[in-house]
Structures are given as C-alpha cells and as structure tokens.
Amino acid sequence: MSAGVGVDLENLWIRFGDFVAVRDANVNINGGDFFSFLGPSGCGKTTILRAVSGFLDPSEGKVLIGGNDMRGIGPNKRPTALIFQNLALFPLMKVWENITFSMEINGASSAERRKRADELLDMIALPDQGDKLPNELSGGQRQRVAIARALCAEPDVLLLDEPLSALDLKLRQHMRTELREIQKRVGITFIYITHDQGEALTMSDNIAVMRAGVIDQIADGKTIYNDPATAFAASFVGENNVFRGRIKKIMGNEALLSTNRTGDLVARISSVNQGTMREGDEAMMFVRPEAFAIAPDGAAGDHFVTARVNHEEFEGNVFNIFTEGDGGKEIKVSLPNLGQSFENHTGQNITLEYETRNAVLVPAGELAAE
Amino acid sequence: MPHFLKEFFNRNGTGMGLGILGLVLFWTIGLIILPQLSMLDFSFRPNLPPPEIGGPKDVYTLENYKYLVFGPEGGSQDYNTVDLRVFFRTLLAAVCVTIFNLILCYPIAYYLGQSKGSHIRIFAIMLIIPYWINEILRAFALRIIFGETGVLNTLFVGLGIWDMPFDFIRNDIALYAGLGYAYILLMIFPMYNVIESLDKNQIEAARDLGAPWWRIHWRVVIPYAKPGISSGCTMVFMLSAGALAAPQILGGPSSLWFTQLIYQQFNDNNDWPQGAAYAIVLLVTCILFVLAMMRLFKVNMGDIGK
Structure with missing residues (x-):
C-alpha cells in the first residue's frame, strides 16, 4: 500500500482570456509528501491550487488525484480539502460546528459530531474550546481550527493557500513546526502555497519554484538552495x-x-x-x-x-x-x-x-x- | 448629561450639535409622535359635530374599538364580521406578499451581491429606474397587463392556450403582483447590502467541504444575510399592510384592503375617531406581529438597522 494519494499535473495550461496564468505545468507529487509551490505573488501558484481543488477548470491538460482524472468533478466531490489564506471559518457557527461541517453534510448525528470535534480539538491542543465562536479565538487558534475543519473531512490531499501569512513572525515559525508534525501524523499529502522561502525550505519534502506561470525547478529544498536550475530560482530562494x-x-x-x-x-x-x-x-x-x-x-x-x-x-x-x-x-x-x-x-x-x-x-x- | 450626549456635543460642537439634535427631535416628536398621539386621542373620543367638541358629551370612550369587534350597537350580528374579516385578510395577504417577495428577491440579491463586474451596476439601475414612475401609473400599468382585455389575456387567448380570458383582478393575482412589485427594492437592497459583504471564501469553503448548493445557502449565506432579510421583510410587511393605492386600483370589487376601510371612515363617513381607531389597531397589530416574528427568528432590533 502506498503511503498516500499522489497528485499529478500533466501538461497543465490555465488561461484567463489572453493572459496565461499557468504554462505547461508538469508535476508529480508523491503520496504522503509535503509539497510546496514557491514563488512571488502573481506567479500562478494559487491558480494551480484552485485547479487541484476544483474551483477552476484547466484550459488544457489534466489534474490527476490518485491517478484519476479530475475533469468535471466539482470541488465538493474531490478528495481534497482547502485551507484558505483568510481561513474562511464560518463566523456564525461555533468552533465544533465549524470543525465538523463536513460531517453535518454527510448526515452525522450531533453526538457523533461532538465526539469527533473533541478528538480533533485535542489533536490541535485546543480542548474545551468547541463552544466558542471563531472570533473569540486568537489568530493561531483560528489557524488550528481551520486545519481541524479540513482534516475532519478526511481528505486524501490537504491544500494550503499561504495560511500562515496573516500571523506574526514568532507564531508563524511555531506553526511551521506544528504543520509539519500534523502532516507526519496524519500521513496525507499536503500541497502548500507560499511566497516565503523559509516556510517552503523548512517544511517541504519537495518544492516547485514558480515564475510568471512557469515552473522553473522541482526538487527538494537542499537541491534548490545549493543547485538551482535557473537564475530565477537562484535569486528567489535565499540571498545570492x-x-x-x-x-x-x-x-x-x-x-x-x-x-x-x-x-x-x-x-x-x-x-x-x-x-x-x-x-x-x-x-x-x-x-x-x-x-x-x-x-x-x-x-x-x-x-x-x-x-x-x-x-x-x-x-x-x-x-x-x-x-x-x-x-x-x-x-x-x-x-x-x-x-x-x-x-x-x-x-x-x-x-x-x-x-x-x-x-x-x-x-x-x-x-x-x- | 449622559455620556453619549457629551461625546456627541464634543464631536460636533455646541452650535452644530444643538442644530442636529433640534432637527432630529422636531422630526421624531413634531412630525411623528405628536400627530400619532393626537390620532390616539381621537380614537378614544366620540364622533361629534364641531359645536359639541369640548362639551359634556366629549368624553373618553372605547366605542370606536368596540365597533371594530362587535359592530354597531343593536346590530343583527354578534361580531363585526365584515370588518374583522377584511382586517385579518389584509394581514394574511401582507404576510403572503412578504414571503412571495422574499422568495423572489433572495436569488436576485444573492446574484447581485456575489457577482463582480460593471453589469451589476446596470442591473441595479434597471431595478431602480422604474421607481421614478409614480405608484399610481405603475399600478395602472399592471392593470393593462392583467385586465380582461389586457396583454396576458390577449396573448394566451390569441394563442389558443386559454379558451376564456382569466380574471386576474377578481382572483387578486393583480393585487398581489402589484404589491409585490411595489416593494421589491425594499426587499432586495437590504439583503444585497449584507450579502455583498459576505466573504466569497466562505461559500467556497463550504463547497470544498462537500456541501451542495442548498446547504451552502441554508447554513452559510442565509444566517449571514439574516439582518438584511429581516429588515427587508419588516419593511415589505409594514408597507403592504398599510398600502392604499395598489389595493384601490388592482383589488377586485369584492376584496377590500383594511386601509380602504380606514380611508372610508376618514373621508366618506367623515368619522375621524372611528378611522383613527382602525388605524391604531392596524399599526399596533403590525408592530406586535413583527416583534413576535423577530423573537421567533432570533433577530435583534439592531439588526433591522443594517
């Protein structure tokens, strides 16, 4: 049995009118990997994430999850869960309702949901916070609730769109470690979008460096840092x-x-x-x-x-x-x-x-x- | 001086503050509260010819309210069934108009609130411009559409779909359509305002977690839009219960609106006290009904102002 469900992008093109957001992307993400797309804002990394999550149809090429072509499958039917940049917690639902929203959709009873919420709250080290509203929590706590909500859906692939960018520096560095630990514990594939090379280097098994819709290099962090493929990769990742x-x-x-x-x-x-x-x-x-x-x-x-x-x-x-x-x-x-x-x-x-x-x-x- | 007043004067200065305060007090007390109080006073007095006003017969009485419930003294019936029926039918019809408007306007408000682009502005203008035309003309325009020889009947009879013209007026369809149309903006815009501020990511997050569209609306959009929905519903209910022109023009011959009874008391019967009593009953009932609904749906008074 493989460690997790892989994601493959094959000859992926995404255009908005005349603008090419993603140009012929070919990426193989191994199951169970922590994979990052690293690039400056506007390089197309979020567009790729939206294509994987199903909010966007590729203009050409394929998105494969676990080897299955995802064309025509909506975001609510894909084995992915997305953590938004602004987290997008539901402000009027309590924390436990937020976390178990995916179970509510599947018709789980309230008791089952509470039980699962308590388990997940323990995992994210927020026990007994289930009855609060999201805005009663701190930024870091909300961050963890968003992770728990996504994990509760038991996705094969977790997609994260710069989820740490709103946090202050200390907390951001702490959450890096925590995210990596959670990923190792649950063992599913994480696809992480960031413009912060520190985040990408510390957490990822593999990194794709992106520039203006093009993937310049895909490799592990050490290779990208020590053996860059392009002038852009060399100058974007770290000081050079x-x-x-x-x-x-x-x-x-x-x-x-x-x-x-x-x-x-x-x-x-x-x-x-x-x-x-x-x-x-x-x-x-x-x-x-x-x-x-x-x-x-x-x-x-x-x-x-x-x-x-x-x-x-x-x-x-x-x-x-x-x-x-x-x-x-x-x-x-x-x-x-x-x-x-x-x-x-x-x-x-x-x-x-x-x-x-x-x-x-x-x-x-x-x-x-x- | 209470804290908020002090702050108010600090912010605006004494002169400006007094000016604003004076205008607001004039508006609320002079133009709303005092006239209503005099109506309330009227409603508890007998209808007397002018020389007898202030005379020995001019005493407070519940006669006018009794009349609505029990009819004329010594009348043939125990209750004033005619007027009471009109009263409850009016309330029920106003509730129906409100629900109908809500169902019609929610998708429009959602679409306007969540789409981007300049066409939204054009749609909004297209919704607003018809309201430059006065209410009477709009009501008569609907008569032209719904009348026995109107556009719809000519079309459907001409196409052979109906054998006989359908009487939209007698069946109150024209009236409901007219009332619904009259207040459509008051339903759309409060909802639109709230829905516009809803973060699109909330909707996408719900979808991503597997929610079908109806559940996204039920669990995410509608709870968020509740202040707008309640504000819109309150206005449409109050205004349609108190409407006069649309029922006058589009109502069938046998269906009276309660406001028409009030109008008759004031104008045709020249019985101001009776008219005032009817108007007060309508007003108080509507307010109580709205408050009850707000409690039922857990809406705060502050939300209505949104």
Missing part, C-alpha cells in the same frame, strides 16, 4: 550574489566565466544544465553571501574577487560587508560571528575567496525582483 558574463571555457562540470568587472571566474555548472551550456553562452554565476571568505591582499586567480567596500553592518549572528558589484548590484558577504574581531574595511579594496563547489553557473535569465 550574481556575476554576469560569457562562458570562456568549459572544463567538464566546471566552466570559466569571463565577467566584465571581476575578471575570469571559475564556477560549477548546476546539475540540470550540465551538457547543455556551450562556450560563448551568456551565463550567470551565483555565490551565497555566507560562501565568501576574506582572502589575503594581493591573492589573485579564478576564484578570487577583488572589490571596493561600500559599507558594512553588524547583524548579531553575522557581520555583513557590501562591496561594489556587477551592474549596480552590490556583493553581499556574510561572515559568521564566532567571537573574532572585525576590521572596518569601508572604502578599501578587499579580496574575497570562494570554493568552486559554492559557485553555481546557470544560463543567463530573469532575476527575482528584490
């Missing part, structure tokens, strides 16, 4: 420094990038682009702020960058140095605070060093908006 240039020479899985400002630099070609990038192609190299180290003055070579320091800042856990970069963009360097003393470099030239495995080369492309 970009170096533009033209490929001078390809050496197996590495390449030498000829940049305008910082000379020739060596980089590792990201896995999916190996074999497809050619000498002379425009390319972008990405190095994370934490992957730089300060090198002795005068060091030179294909993994050293020399630049003038614009300003510096102390952030507590890290010390940040911002130097002049490529095309008006600063290079950010984050040195971990291990108790060492930090010299002030403002106005001076410093030389930065990186290891080739930490410099990823992808074809030149659109960067994420800051």
Whole structure:
C-alpha cells in the first residue's frame, strides 16, 4: 500500500482570456509528501491550487488525484480539502460546528459530531474550546481550527493557500513546526502555497519554484538552495550574489566565466544544465553571501574577487560587508560571528575567496525582483 | 448629561450639535409622535359635530374599538364580521406578499451581491429606474397587463392556450403582483447590502467541504444575510399592510384592503375617531406581529438597522 494519494499535473495550461496564468505545468507529487509551490505573488501558484481543488477548470491538460482524472468533478466531490489564506471559518457557527461541517453534510448525528470535534480539538491542543465562536479565538487558534475543519473531512490531499501569512513572525515559525508534525501524523499529502522561502525550505519534502506561470525547478529544498536550475530560482530562494558574463571555457562540470568587472571566474555548472551550456553562452554565476571568505591582499586567480567596500553592518549572528558589484548590484558577504574581531574595511579594496563547489553557473535569465 | 450626549456635543460642537439634535427631535416628536398621539386621542373620543367638541358629551370612550369587534350597537350580528374579516385578510395577504417577495428577491440579491463586474451596476439601475414612475401609473400599468382585455389575456387567448380570458383582478393575482412589485427594492437592497459583504471564501469553503448548493445557502449565506432579510421583510410587511393605492386600483370589487376601510371612515363617513381607531389597531397589530416574528427568528432590533 502506498503511503498516500499522489497528485499529478500533466501538461497543465490555465488561461484567463489572453493572459496565461499557468504554462505547461508538469508535476508529480508523491503520496504522503509535503509539497510546496514557491514563488512571488502573481506567479500562478494559487491558480494551480484552485485547479487541484476544483474551483477552476484547466484550459488544457489534466489534474490527476490518485491517478484519476479530475475533469468535471466539482470541488465538493474531490478528495481534497482547502485551507484558505483568510481561513474562511464560518463566523456564525461555533468552533465544533465549524470543525465538523463536513460531517453535518454527510448526515452525522450531533453526538457523533461532538465526539469527533473533541478528538480533533485535542489533536490541535485546543480542548474545551468547541463552544466558542471563531472570533473569540486568537489568530493561531483560528489557524488550528481551520486545519481541524479540513482534516475532519478526511481528505486524501490537504491544500494550503499561504495560511500562515496573516500571523506574526514568532507564531508563524511555531506553526511551521506544528504543520509539519500534523502532516507526519496524519500521513496525507499536503500541497502548500507560499511566497516565503523559509516556510517552503523548512517544511517541504519537495518544492516547485514558480515564475510568471512557469515552473522553473522541482526538487527538494537542499537541491534548490545549493543547485538551482535557473537564475530565477537562484535569486528567489535565499540571498545570492550574481556575476554576469560569457562562458570562456568549459572544463567538464566546471566552466570559466569571463565577467566584465571581476575578471575570469571559475564556477560549477548546476546539475540540470550540465551538457547543455556551450562556450560563448551568456551565463550567470551565483555565490551565497555566507560562501565568501576574506582572502589575503594581493591573492589573485579564478576564484578570487577583488572589490571596493561600500559599507558594512553588524547583524548579531553575522557581520555583513557590501562591496561594489556587477551592474549596480552590490556583493553581499556574510561572515559568521564566532567571537573574532572585525576590521572596518569601508572604502578599501578587499579580496574575497570562494570554493568552486559554492559557485553555481546557470544560463543567463530573469532575476527575482528584490 | 449622559455620556453619549457629551461625546456627541464634543464631536460636533455646541452650535452644530444643538442644530442636529433640534432637527432630529422636531422630526421624531413634531412630525411623528405628536400627530400619532393626537390620532390616539381621537380614537378614544366620540364622533361629534364641531359645536359639541369640548362639551359634556366629549368624553373618553372605547366605542370606536368596540365597533371594530362587535359592530354597531343593536346590530343583527354578534361580531363585526365584515370588518374583522377584511382586517385579518389584509394581514394574511401582507404576510403572503412578504414571503412571495422574499422568495423572489433572495436569488436576485444573492446574484447581485456575489457577482463582480460593471453589469451589476446596470442591473441595479434597471431595478431602480422604474421607481421614478409614480405608484399610481405603475399600478395602472399592471392593470393593462392583467385586465380582461389586457396583454396576458390577449396573448394566451390569441394563442389558443386559454379558451376564456382569466380574471386576474377578481382572483387578486393583480393585487398581489402589484404589491409585490411595489416593494421589491425594499426587499432586495437590504439583503444585497449584507450579502455583498459576505466573504466569497466562505461559500467556497463550504463547497470544498462537500456541501451542495442548498446547504451552502441554508447554513452559510442565509444566517449571514439574516439582518438584511429581516429588515427587508419588516419593511415589505409594514408597507403592504398599510398600502392604499395598489389595493384601490388592482383589488377586485369584492376584496377590500383594511386601509380602504380606514380611508372610508376618514373621508366618506367623515368619522375621524372611528378611522383613527382602525388605524391604531392596524399599526399596533403590525408592530406586535413583527416583534413576535423577530423573537421567533432570533433577530435583534439592531439588526433591522443594517
């Protein structure tokens, strides 16, 4: 028996008039996975969720849940439950009525419903709160009630549309852990929509990075962070420094990038682009702020960058140095605070060093908006 | 000075505050409460020729109210069956008109409230513009539609669907249609206002949890729209029970509306005290009925103002 019910999108296109919201999406989500669609607002991730939940018909292509084509099956007949961004709890129903609304539809008795509500309230750590109205609860409590209401319908797939975005930072981080735990406990497939890379990286088994209706990369969090497929994925997920240039020479899985400002630099070609990038192609190299180290003055070579320091800042856990970069963009360097003393470099030239495995080369492309 | 008054004056200043307060008091006391009180006073007095007003015969009496229940003294019947029948028929008909309007207007209000786009504005204008035409003309227009040689009868008899013209007027269908149409906006707009503010996600959430459309309405939309529904129903009930023009023009020859009796007392019989008593009975009964309904459906007075 498989761990859960999978969801597949096959050649999915969704258009609104002339506007293409989703362009040829192909995604296989394994049963029991916590899968996130990550992208900026307007990238089409919510549209995909609505197509899976049944509120929207795809223009082309298929949505398969557990291998069954969902075409023509309405949202009330699909084995999915959706948690809305604003939760959409029913304000005039008590908490226990909210939670067991799906049972009411199936004609369950009031006693059965109360019993089930109490079980679910225990699970979400809100015992004895069933007789309150939703607006008598705090934001985090309402959040949990929404989860309980969706789980009460015993869906095969739970869909979550940025449900944490209304919460404050501390609570949001707490709910991440809680959501992940609930998912492991119930063992069903979670599909999570977010623009917050922290949420996606911490909770997900796999992530699809989306940009303007296109899925750029599908992989686990580590791969997306360390081995991005596109310039967008590299710049959207986490902080990254970009170096533009033209490929001078390809050496197996590495390449030498000829940049305008910082000379020739060596980089590792990201896995999916190996074999497809050619000498002379425009390319972008990405190095994370934490992957730089300060090198002795005068060091030179294909993994050293020399630049003038614009300003510096102390952030507590890290010390940040911002130097002049490529095309008006600063290079950010984050040195971990291990108790060492930090010299002030403002106005001076410093030389930065990186290891080739930490410099990823992808074809030149659109960067994420800051 | 009570707290809310103090706050009211702080916010508006003394001059403006006094001005607003004065107008509101003039409106409620001068134009509503005092005239009604004088009607109440009338209703407890005998109908006397002008010279005898204030004379020894001018004493408070329950005669006028007795008349509605028991008829003229020494009359042939124990009860005033004619007028009482008209009274209860009027109330029942007003209830029917209200229910009919509610059923008709709820889908319209729901559609207007939950759709987006500029066509909603056009629909709303199309609903409002006919009300620029005065009530009498609208009532006569319905007569043209429902009359014996009217549009409907000509059409259906002409098509051979009916052998004989159907008497819409005698069967009160024209009257119900006229009353229903007269107050349709007062039913639609309170409901529309409330439904418009209902979060679409609520409806989608209910659907997502497996609810069929009727249950979404029953459990999500209607409870939410209850203030609008009660506000609309109250207005339509009160106004149709008190309507005069539509029954006058569209009512059948044998069916009197209670307001027509009141009108007759005031105008034809020149018996103001009797007319006042009838009007007061209608008013008090309608208010009691509405309050009872509000209690039955658990509606707060504050909801009516929504």
